[in-house]
Amino acid sequence: MIDPIVSELAERVRKAATEKRALRIRGGGNKDFCAYKLEGEPLDVAGYRGVVDYEPSELVLTARAGTPLAEIEETLAKGGQMLACEPPHFGPSATLGGCVAAGLSGPRRPFAGSVRDFVLGTRVLNGEGEELRFGGQVMKNVAGFDVSRLMAGSFGTLGVILEVSLKVLPAPEEEVTLRFQVDEAKAIETMNRWAGQPLPVSATCHADGALSVRLSGSQLGVDAARARLGGETVLDGPAFWRAVREQTLDGLRGPLWRLSVKPTTPPLGFPGTQVIEWNGSLRWIGTDAPAEQVFQAARKAGGHATRFRGGNGAPIMRLDAGVLGLHQRLKAALDPNGIFGRHRLHPDF
Amino acid sequence: MGKVELLDAPPAALVDKAELVRRLSAVLPRECLLHEHEDLTPYECDGLSAHCQVPLAVALPEDEEQVRRVLRICFEARVPVVARGAGTGLSGGAMPHGQGVTLALSKLQRILEVDPVARTARVQPGVRNLAISEAVAIHGLYYAPDPSSQIACSIGGNVAENSGGVHCLKYGLTVHNLLKLRVVTIEGEVLEIGSEGLDAPGYDLMALITGSEGLLAVVTEVTVKLLPKPVRAQVALAAFDSVVKAGEAVANIIAAGCIPAGLEMMDKLAIQAVEQFVHAGYPLDAEAMLLCECDGTDEEVVAEIQRVSEVMRASGATEIRLSRDDAERLKFWSGRKAAFPAVGRILPDYYCMDGTIPKKRLGEVLAGIAALSKEFGLSCPNVFHAGDGNLHPLIMFDANEGDQAQRAEAFGARILELCIDVGGTITGEHGVGIEKINQMCVQFRPNELAAFLAIKRALDEHGLLNPGKAVPTLRRCAEFGAMHVQRGKEKFPDLPRF
Numbered sequence: 001m002i003d004p005i006v007s008e009l010a011e012r013v014r015k016a017a018t019e020k021r022a023l024r025i026r027g028g029g030n031k032d033f034c035a036y037k038l039e040g041e042p043l044d045v046a047g048y049r050g051v052v053d054y055e056p057s058e059l060v061l062t063a064r065a066g067t068p069l070a071e072i073e074e075t076l077a078k079g080g081q082m083l084a085c086e087p088p089h090f091g092p093s094a095t096l097g098g099c100v101a102a103g104l105s106g107p108r109r110p111f112a113g114s115v116r117d118f119v120l121g122t123r124v125l126n127g128e129g130e131e132l133r134f135g136g137q138v139m140k141n142v143a144g145f146d147v148s149r150l151m152a153g154s155f156g157t158l159g160v161i162l163e164v165s166l167k168v169l170p171a172p173e174e175e176v177t178l179r180f181q182v183d184e185a186k187a188i189e190t191m192n193r194w195a196g197q198p199l200p201v202s203a204t205c206h207a208d209g210a211l212s213v214r215l216s217g218s219q220l221g222v223d224a225a226r227a228r229l230g231g232e233t234v235l236d237g238p239a240f241w242r243a244v245r246e247q248t249l250d251g252l253r254g255p256l257w258r259l260s261v262k263p264t265t266p267p268l269g270f271p272g273t274q275v276i277e278w279n280g281s282l283r284w285i286g287t288d289a290p291a292e293q294v295f296q297a298a299r300k301a302g303g304h305a306t307r308f309r310g311g312n313g314a315p316i317m318r319l320d321a322g323v324l325g326l327h328q329r330l331k332a333a334l335d336p337n338g339i340f341g342r343h344r345l346h347p348d349f
Numbered sequence: 350m351g352k353v354e355l356l357d358a359p360p361a362a363l364v365d366k367a368e369l370v371r372r373l374s375a376v377l378p379r380e381c382l383l384h385e386h387e388d389l390t391p392y393e394c395d396g397l398s399a400h401c402q403v404p405l406a407v408a409l410p411e412d413e414e415q416v417r418r419v420l421r422i423c424f425e426a427r428v429p430v431v432a433r434g435a436g437t438g439l440s441g442g443a444m445p446h447g448q449g450v451t452l453a454l455s456k457l458q459r460i461l462e463v464d465p466v467a468r469t470a471r472v473q474p475g476v477r478n479l480a481i482s483e484a485v486a487i488h489g490l491y492y493a494p495d496p497s498s499q500i501a502c503s504i505g506g507n508v509a510e511n512s513g514g515v516h517c518l519k520y521g522l523t524v525h526n527l528l529k530l531r532v533v534t535i536e537g538e539v540l541e542i543g544s545e546g547l548d549a550p551g552y553d554l555m556a557l558i559t560g561s562e563g564l565l566a567v568v569t570e571v572t573v574k575l576l577p578k579p580v581r582a583q584v585a586l587a588a589f590d591s592v593v594k595a596g597e598a599v600a601n602i603i604a605a606g607c608i609p610a611g612l613e614m615m616d617k618l619a620i621q622a623v624e625q626f627v628h629a630g631y632p633l634d635a636e637a638m639l640l641c642e643c644d645g646t647d648e649e650v651v652a653e654i655q656r657v658s659e660v661m662r663a664s665g666a667t668e669i670r671l672s673r674d675d676a677e678r679l680k681f682w683s684g685r686k687a688a689f690p691a692v693g694r695i696l697p698d699y700y701c702m703d704g705t706i707p708k709k710r711l712g713e714v715l716a717g718i719a720a721l722s723k724e725f726g727l728s729c730p731n732v733f734h735a736g737d738g739n740l741h742p743l744i745m746f747d748a749n750e751g752d753q754a755q756r757a758e759a760f761g762a763r764i765l766e767l768c769i770d771v772g773g774t775i776t777g778e779h780g781v782g783i784e785k786i787n788q789m790c791v792q793f794r795p796n797e798l799a800a801f802l803a804i805k806r807a808l809d810e811h812g813l814l815n816p817g818k819a820v821p822t823l824r825r826c827a828e829f830g831a832m833h834v835q836r837g838k839e840k841f842p843d844l845p846r847f
Contacts, residue, residue, distance in 0.1 A: 057600035058707055058738075080606055109547065116553050117525050130796045138705040139737040140522065140777035142511050142560045143785075143792055144820065145801050149524070149556030158552075170606035192466050196490065198577045198646055218656075221649035260546030264467045281546045302545030317550035322540045327551055329807035334800060345551060 005048045006131065009160060012043060013339070014129035022342045025156035027066060027098030030091030033309055034102055035155045036316050037343040045097055045160060051075055052163065053137070060120060060137050062165040065097025072096055076168055084112035084169040088245050097161045103153025106245040107203035107214070110195070110278040116152035118167045124151065125160040127335030137165045150330075157341035157349075158334045172216035175202070176226055177237030180211045184267040184276065187211040191279040192264050199225050205244050206276040207251055212240060244277065251275045252284055255310025257294050259283040261301035268297055284308070291315075315347060324348060364428050364448045366405050372426070373408055373450070376418035381456070383407040392451050395436040395443040396498075400783050404431065404445035409453050413531065413539065413569040416452065420567065421537035423450055429816050430535065432563040434474060434506030437498045439701060440782025442510065442562045442818055449816075452567060454505050460484050461570070468575040469528060469545070474505025474568045478512075481573065490575040493520035496778070497686065505568045511560030513778035515611045518736035519644075520576070522778075524559040531570035532558060535809045545572065557804070562780050563815040565808040579644035582610065583654050584681045587666040588635035592616055595637035596711040598664035599735045602641065605660050607653055611642035612736030613685055616715065619692070619730035619743070620684075626691035629684030632668055639666075639735065640685055642678075688732045692743045696728075700744040700757045704768030705777035708738045717767050718742055725760040727753065739777035740768070766791055781819045789819075790826035798823060 016023050022040025032038055049066035056079035063072055069089050076082055086106030087099045100122075105114040121135030124147075135141055135148035151161055182190065187206035194201055194213070202216035213229065214237060215222045226233075234240055243249040247256075251273040259268070263280035272287035281303075287294070291307070295318050298305035307316040319327060328349045331338070343349070370384045383389055384406040393401040405428075410416045423430045429449030436443055445451045457473035460481070464470075465488035470481055478499040482491040495514035496502055502512070507523045508530065520526070529543035542554045549555075558565055589595040595614055602609065615623070617636050624631045631638060639661065643653040658669055672678035684691075692699045706714050715731060722729045728745045744760050746753040765775045765788045775781070775788040789798070801820040805812065821829075 055709065057604040058709060059603060060707075080604075103553070113521065113525055114548065116556055117521065126796075126800060132794075132797045132800055134797065134800075136705075136772065136774050138707060138773050138777070140513055140517065140705045140734070140739045141774040142778060142780055143774050143776050143789060144781075144797070145561055145565075145804050146511075146524070146556045146559070147800065147804070150553055152556070153548075153551075153553055170603075170608060173606065192468075196465065196468055196488070196577050198580050200646070200649065217645075218649055218652035220652040221646055224646060224648040260544060260548050260550075262467055262545035264464070278547060304544055304546070304550050306550045319551055320541065322534075322538050323542075323551065323554070326540065326554065326808065330552060330557075330804065333803035333807040 003048070006162060009043065009045065009048070010125055010129040010131065013125050013127070013160065016339045017128055017337045020337050021339060023339050024341055024344070025101070025160050027095030027101070028068070028091060028093030030089065030094045031098055031102045031104075035344050036346060037313070039342045039344070040339070043160065045162070046093070046095055048162060054079065056081055059139065059168055060165055061168050062137055062163060063096050064163050065095060065161045067096045069094040069096055069099055077171070080171055081168045082171040083118070083166065084108055085115045085118055086245055087115055088247065090246065096164055100152050100161055100164050101154060101156045107205065107241050107277060110281065111202050112169065116149045119148050119152050119164060120167055121165040122148040122151050122161055123163040125162060127159065127337055127339055131162070135165065139167055155341055155344045157331060157344050159340065172202070174219045174222040175214060175216045175237060176222055177212055177214045177234040177240060178226065178229055178231035179234050180213070180231045181209060182211050183209065184274070187276060188264065188266065188280045194229070195263070195279045199229070203241055204277065204279050207249060214241060249275065251286065254286050256308045257285045257287065258306045258308040259285060259294070259298045259301070259303060261298055261303035265301040268301070270294070270297070317346065319346065364405060364426065369426060369428060369450070370406055372422045373406060373419060376422065377408055377410065377415055381409040381411060381415070383409070392433065392436070392445060392453065395433070395438045395441060397439055397441040397444070397782065397784055400441040400444045402445045402447050404447070404449055404451040407451045407453055409456050411456050413533065416454075416567060416569055417533050417537045417539060419450065419452060420533055420535055423813060424535050424537060427811055427813065429813050431815050432509070432567045434503035434509065435477065435501050437502045438506060438510060438780060438782065439703070440776070440780040440784040442780050442782035442815070444783050446816060454503070457569065463488070465490060467545070469572055470575055471570065471572045472504055474508070474571060475503050478502050478504055478507055485575050486578070489578050491578050492526065492573050493576050494523050494526055504571050504573070508559055508568050508571060509561065509563050510778070510780045513734070513739070515613065515734065518612060518734070519608050519610045524556055526574050527555060527559060527571065528574055529572035530555065530558060530568055532566035532568050534566050535813050539569070540566070543572070560780075562782065562819040564805055564819050565814065567814075579610075580646050581650045582642055582644040582678060583650050584672040584678045585641045585654060585657055585661065586670045586681050587639045587641070587661045588632035588668040589637045589639070589665060590635065590667055592637040592715050593712040594665040595639055596708065596735070598639060598661050598666065600708055601660045601664050602657055603736070605656060607657055609641045609653070609657065609736065610644040611640065613640045614638065614733040614735040615685065615688065616731045618728065619688055619732050622695055622730050623684040623688050623691045626694055627684045627687045629680055631684050635667065640681055685732065689743065692730055692745060696745040696747050698746050698748045698754070698757070700746065700761050702742045702744065702761050702764050703739070703776050703779040704765055704773055705737070705739045706768050706771050706773035708735070710771040710773070714740065714767060714771055718764060721760055721763050725756045727756055727760055729760070734777070738773070762788065783818055786818065786821045786825070787829045789821050790829045795823050795826070798826065
């Protein structure tokens with residue numbers, strides 16, 4: 001049986017393909033500020049919602065793309081589980097489809113995995129309005145190219161995500177947040193040192209002169225680690241990590257660069273604000289420094305800079321010529337008429 | 350996506366071998382190019398020895414520049430290229446092409462850099478999986494994915510197959526443990542994928558390349574993540590009087606919020622086959638057995654092993670034993686790790702399947718396999734990465750006895766189709782290669798295969814990289830059913846397979 005919402009979406013895609021008209025796929029619209037440009041007429045998938053299948057013992061949840069992220073998190077919480085990548089919502093109407101399309105992960109990412117890591121399967125509409133299934137609802141699956149994971153972070157440029165199956169994990173029995181008053185250099189050194197030891201750390205963040213470290217796991221394991229690491233216990237740990245994830249923390253609210261770099265990179269020294277996450281491998285920088293300088297600093301640190309918020313139409317990322325060419329060819333392979341998310345990621349496609 | 354090229358068709362014209370060898374000789378040292386028949390035969394198959402084919406030549410480059418040049422020559426001459434790591438794969442992914450060059454990366458075996466503070470290792474593709482963990486052990490670190498062939502398989506091959514292992518429920522597959530790759534396209538272009546951070550902007554090319562079975566690019570350098578070695582590991586061994594109860598115990602362990610480092614099941618036939626051979630002390634009267642390994646800090650392991658034991662008891666375990674020290678832990682594992690060769694001792698041949706299923710369908714699938722076992726008149730013990738639903742039925746046969754090989758093949762195909770029917774997949778970790786190419790036609794619909802083929806063309810317009818593997822053409826699928834593909838036994842019977 002074909003779902004009427006899906007057949008209507010497919011029909012609109014086919015029509016746009018025939019007319020080579022741009023479509024912008026939209027879930028909750030909370031991440032419109034991310035990436036480069038919004039072009040074309042909105043293709044709203046928020047109406048296609050609902051959890052399709054969830055059994056805690058399978059560690060897999062399948063839901064339609066328009067399902068609110070909050071609803072998914074509530075469903076999981078009832079089963080004692082969670083989305084371990086802790087994706088940001090950036091607004092109450094955030095959807096599962098938007099979460100996967102943006103591919104953004106939260107504080108637990110270096111310890112548990114990214115949105116992409118947890119994607120097991122997708123059902124999508126390609127650029128010709130055909131409904132395709134990739135991956136599946138099982139944890140290990142190496143049949144065919146991993147198109148499902150390719151959808152994560154593609155910002156709606158490769159196809160319309162209709163349904164996603166995700167691996168989910170048990171929520172920890174106990175969580176505690178510790179805080180240490182240390183400068184940036186000391187924080188980077190500490191995060192990396194602890195990451196090299198078998199400790200139940202599940203998040204790290206340096207902001208405003210303090211390093212916050214979250215411990216997760218069994219009561220016994222967390223208690224032992226807390227005794228070993230010391231520091232001051234943060235009263236409302238969950239609120240702090242929510243502020244980090246949702247970027248309501250000072251230093252994350254304004255125009256922002258996102259630098260994904262080698263975790264041991266010393267302080268970058270840009271004028272302005274800086275928040276460090278992910279054991280040092282994620283640097284959020286609010287600075288007026290010239291874009292070229294930021295791109296180069298990230299490159300020198302073994303990674304990449306992306307203009308995350310407030311670019312005002314300036315290019316948001318640099319791709320090497322070879323990698324850019326590959327992006328263009330992959331885009332053409334799945335969306336031959338170039339209708340999805342034109343210029344959403346990059347000025348050249 | 351109407352137009353589909355026949356990517357597994359051989360090139361229209363036969364390759365001029367002498368000319369090809371002359372051109373390759375110009376870019377490779379003398380000892381790095383094999384083209385005499387007797388030098389080529391060691392490369393005629395990988396771990397799936399029933400699929401053999403002698404290539405035109407074997408190139409053994411010593412650096413990335415030589416890889417680039419070999420690919421460029423093959424691209425210009427439209428010669429197929431099959432990349433090969435250690436040749437331990439079980440799906441025939443590195444089976445040569447009769448009109449092609451096998452690009453063996455075994456000489457690229459240097460560990461280029463270990464950064465214990467950033468917890469990374471940058472290695473060449475021919476480095477053995479286990480060699481990485483051995484090299485970083487002095488820093489208290491290890492590389493987590495542990496395919497059973499880890500003493501021999503190479504990291505480049507692991508990337509090509511997205512290899513798993515016993516510990517992937519907790520620590521992930523290869524794709525989850527990579528930071529950066531250098532790859533060379535068929536046109537000889539070098540690309541850097543990923544970064545020294547945890548991600549890179551744009552499409553997730555790491556996810557696309559990992560597990561692409563040598564169809565999209567050739568890996569020349571791999572930067573992996575390293576993890577701190579757990580302080581302690583302990584195994585609980587539990588016996589059950591039915592496979593259904595053992596399956597329920599697995600579901601209950603996970604529902605109780607535990608993600609053990611390893612969670613393995615063996616059925617009665619597998620336990621008995623193993624026990625004759627290894628004497629691991631397994632319960633011979635049990636219908637099924639679970640091995641559950643917990644790792645972490647001392648406190649974490651104490652808490653988890655207690656929880657797991659309680660759940661197993663409540664789920665009907667007839668006996669539970671906890672490893673008292675590392676020697677006993679390894680003894681508990683020894684039988685599981687010897688399961689494949691043990692089966693190989695009972696009958697000369699076995700055919701290892703690799704389906705993944707939703708765990709809740711286990712009872713039904715095992716009953717289905719038992720029924721098929723009667724139908725085909727072949728015994729089939731089962732070992733199971735129970736935590737993540739990856740089932741390895743081992744079909745036992747003797748290729749020299751009548752039509753047993755054909756029956757094993759037909760039996761295997763039915764098991765794969767059973768896995769698809771319950772919502773699973775034809776391959777959890779061994780790859781499609783040549784072995785399961787026809788079942789791809791069952792698992793995917795034509796427009797999905799067309800999408801794979803379009804991606805293939807985006808990276809390899811002329812279909813020169815590992816043609817005929819992993820993704821079938823639509824024409825091949827149309828012919829599937831009339832075809833009869835020989836399946837086969839493994840080439841490395843002594844290498845641990847689990």
